[in-house]
Amino acid sequence: MNRVLHRAPWLATGSFGTDLPLLIANGGVLVADGRIQAVGPWASLRQAANQVIEHEGCVLAPGLVNCHTHLELAWMAAVPGVPAATDDMTGWIRKLLVRRKDAPDEPVILAAGRAALASMAQAGTIMVLDIGNDLASAAIGKNQPTRVNFLLEMLGLAVSASNRLAALPLEMACTPHAPYSTGPALIQGIKQRSRLNGGLLSIHVAESAEEIRFLMNGDGPMMNFLLERGAWTPSFTGPGTDAVTYLDRLQVLDRHTLCVHCVHLRDSEIDLLARRQAKVCLCPGSNRHLGVGRAPVMAMLQRGLRPGLGTDSLASNPGLSIWEEMRTLRQDWPELDPAVVFAMATSGGSQALGLDRLYGLLTPGRTARFLAVPLRAGLSSDEIFPYLTTLGDSLRPRWVEG
Ligand SMILES: [Zn+2]
Structure with missing residues (x-):
């Protein structure tokens, strides 16, 4: 089974009142079989992956x-x-x-x-x-x-x-x-x-x-x-x-x-x-x-x-x-x-919509289709969400699939 690790400087998990952290620095999303298998600091997931894909300068986020x-x-x-x-x-x-x-x-x-x-x-x-x-x-x-x-x-x-x-x-x-x-x-x-x-x-x-x-x-x-x-x-x-x-x-x-x-x-x-x-x-x-x-x-x-x-x-x-x-x-x-x-x-x-088992979160079990959003260089952790929520359509997300 191909297990791909998507690595990025930031992960925005989409968490809403759950134990899941809102933001993970130096993170990785491990995917296989069309589903997210694991999410966390990328170094902790490296051993489990056959392949690493880098998303430099991006935050990974749910669709x-x-x-x-x-x-x-x-x-x-x-x-x-x-x-x-x-x-x-x-x-x-x-x-x-x-x-x-x-x-x-x-x-x-x-x-x-x-x-x-x-x-x-x-x-x-x-x-x-x-x-x-x-x-x-x-x-x-x-x-x-x-x-x-x-x-x-x-x-x-x-x-x-x-x-x-x-x-x-x-x-x-x-x-x-x-x-x-x-x-x-x-x-x-x-x-x-x-x-x-x-x-x-x-x-x-x-x-x-x-x-x-x-x-x-x-x-x-x-x-x-x-x-x-x-x-x-x-x-x-x-x-x-x-x-x-x-x-x-x-x-x-x-x-x-x-x-x-x-x-x-x-x-x-x-x-x-x-x-x-x-x-x-x-x-x-x-x-x-x-x-x-x-x-x-x-x-x-x-x-x-x-x-x-x-x-x-x-x-x-x-x-x-x-x-x-x-x-x-x-x-x-x-x-x-x-x-x-x-x-x-x-x-x-x-x-x-009653579909949170599939969408809306970067967490195991959800679809392995999510976003890589390019960030302005040098943003601190406090600046990620203000950036994502104020730039409107000038943001240019890319799809990450599988
Ligand atoms: Zn209407």
């Missing part, structure tokens, strides 16, 4: 995990955003729907999605959770170097919206759009299905203040928007509470539920997410583009949540780079530890 995107919207390329704090999510959705009227043919949509995915792969993304409204979009991520898990998104407040779900084969993984757009029976039906097929339920949660107002009071711009679209139904009685409490009442919050965005949360909701061991995906770039605010990440971390990062789509974000998401998050929260931001981009994401 990045993107917990939330919509590849089928890649052709839209940034619907104009909303200035910060204007609180106009529905205004942005209207602009998106206008743009959607000019949708190209399906092959063009699929090609744009594949091109977006190829750029993510080149930038070091190893795993993507992709959400699409169209079943044909599942083809975008097939047989690509970046692993893509696809979920078919469903929405509709009317009771009849559940009929489409019943018509789909059980193995088709589905996801509800959001608490304000998807009726309770449909959310529960999708959760029941994901429990049966062992999958994840991902849902946009508390993205905008307009959503919370609609759920709490049944009025405001979101209500007007749904009425205007003919999407509201008298059978939907607003829950009269916040988004997370509502989902908990529906009994759909557990460790296999991924709550995406989580911008407008009260402390009690963060407590509830932590108690249910629900997962969180932050999308700082999209939140900034839509001007909806910033997620309360410090409070989440204090309560033991370990968020992953997502880009959302090219319709709501100028790029699909997790490096840029790290940079935006650090700008939003300068007090955040850069090592924790890097952990969110790697093992935070793989934990959120």
